[in-house]
Amino acid sequence: MKRVLFLSLGLALLTPFAAAQTATRTIKINGYGGTDQALVNDLINRFVRPVMAREGVTVTYQPLQGDYNQALTTLLAAGNAGDVMYLPAETLDGFVATGKILPLNGVVNTSPFIRSLNTAFTRNGRLYAIAKDFNTLTLVYNRDLFDEAKVAYPNNNDTWSSLATKLRTLKQRLGNEYYGICLAPNWDRFGAFAYATGWQQFDSRGRTNLADPRFAEAFTWYTGLARDKVGVTPSELSAGWGGDCLKTGRVAVAIEGGWIVNFLRDNAPNLKYGTALLPKNDKTGKRGNFLYTVGWAINANTKNRAAAVKVLNLLTSAPAQQYVLEQGLAIPSRSALQNNAYFKKTDPGAQNARLVFAGADDGNVRAFTFGPQGPDWAKPINEALASVLSGQRSAADALKKAQADMTTFQRR
């Protein structure tokens, strides 16, 4: 057995032609590590491998553990990245700049996919990935706490002020050990509220204006929720994020997306929760939201483009997306799946999914991104949020510093 192995290895090394042929017959897929692995493996086994095997193509799957962006960067730089891979919309710019991502215009049919998702992956008219699924933010609330405080649940008609009143009343009635809402000192939650006011992340020259009164309005409202401890940051409860906050049973509302459903099922099975859309800004009457999405992209240096395209099409095919949706694992990116029966179910998970889906098309919805300078863009905003939420600065002070830091950062 061993001898056969050595012999074939030797042959493969000796004949470049044979080596090239084996290489073209394998398509490697890169994806996230952790809990995502089981799902993608399942998807590949069900929808990709059987089809590709008929064409004599082997499909291998290599999940990258730890920080996916870093791991993928290293693989791309070394020329070892997969033929097909996950590409997060939030870090798209950095990867586009590498020149290693294949533009998909004319290569893949993009019309079945939700348009705003295609926009999220487009730069300078070139589309770099097909969204595999997406998420938006919702208000996820603990029913028991609202019942106990005899306060009405948050609903889809709430405005910023009506929601704030509900939370304040709840806090007053439940007392010291309970909190109204979990407030992450982060752009990735707060930004949705900034968008509700009509504020733009970048102006025509690519600059960010944090001194804009609309931004200040959102900032003051968000940080104002922390007054009298109505709002609490996750770290104050030794929690990492909104899901952990809800799990403690002491926080009534968290601003999270569909990812919280499986977390609560596994970590707080007895928690009765409901979902509502984010509240509307009082002035504009609109809500803001983020589109969080990850797409499938193709390596520009792939040795077998045709097979890679085929794999990408299979991964984003209607049957594959239907399957993922029905497992309650993700919200599909195909517009045709909007009327799927799953969305009509009444269990809290399906209800959350329906509102996450609805959130993508309600108000000022923008793709979650840091822009061309990467995640450091959000740093001045995150620091400002942290300093006000922890009571170290006034909102006006923090905004002034944030704008100064942002100007320095963008001048680089």
Add this chain to the structure above:
Amino acid sequence: MFRRGQETATAYLFLLPFLVTSAVFFFYAFGRAVYYSFTDFNLFNTPQFIGPQPYAQVLADPSFRRALANSLVFAVVTTTLQTVFALLMAVALNNRIRGMAFFRSAWYMPSITSSVVITLIFLWLFQRRGVANYLIAQLQAYGPLLLTFLTGLVLAQVLQVWLERRAGRPAGWFDPALAVVSALGAGAVTAALAFLGVVGVREVLPFDYQYFADKWVTVGGVQVLSIPLLVVIIQNTFTTVPTLMLFFLAGLQNIPGALYEAADIDGATPWQKLVHVTVPNLRPVTFYVITVGLIGTMQMFDQVAVIGSAAPRDTLITLAYYVYANTFRAGAAPVNMAAAGAIILALIILAMVFVQRRFFPSEVRP
């Protein structure tokens, strides 16, 4: 002659693995870093020479300045603390008492534990509702009792020593036999007062202090030391002291016992012996310990990486972390700036060691 040549060849053969690894992972890597620091390299493009521009960008970067300040503060404070504590521990452990082998091993434990594990433990200790805050709250609650006990202890001791001396017997202020009696007395008094309800445990709110937040020790309005960095300083001192202690212990073995005997005859106190005999004789070891300490602390990285986003970036960023964060991003990254930062870090360390060599000679004074 032939034999000598063969010996040299053998020596080189044994040195070969080390030479090869340092050639590849040090000299080649260092050369590449210097080269990249003068180009526009972003990990994916073909590097183009652009002169010292990356250095200008790095020096203008507020993150870099923060990292530089953090690194310097961290290096100076940690090196001072760990050197002093290591010396004191070595002196304490240099005695011949029963079970010393146990104490030596026990005190060495923190050094052989992985710094990642220790960092995680420290994160846990210094949580908002962690052990550190719990102990402070307990201290506040039991404060009246503790204070009563301590006051009683001091008063009883003073009284006893005074009585002994009046009776013409020599008694030191820290006489252990008298101290035991004083402690028993103070304990009894405290218990009695607690029973009568004069003093008791106070009701206090849980001590609520967030260590891993954007909090700073400021001097004249300038942010000098962040609280998260202070926690890392405590942790780093805790883990490095035992290693450095070992060097001092080795150094102590080389100090001739005759010097201490002479000092004893001259009637020197333990403190005088430490300052005038031990410290001067340990000078070469101290030089080594400080050098190793400075280099190690200037390059501190692992603790920051493990704490990661648990603390605001600016409070903990060090030069080594700055280099890392500018290299490993999503896609194209300013590797030229990272390389420039790394070269600046190397130059700073070089300058520090040079200054130290120049002004603090490592030889024992004759």
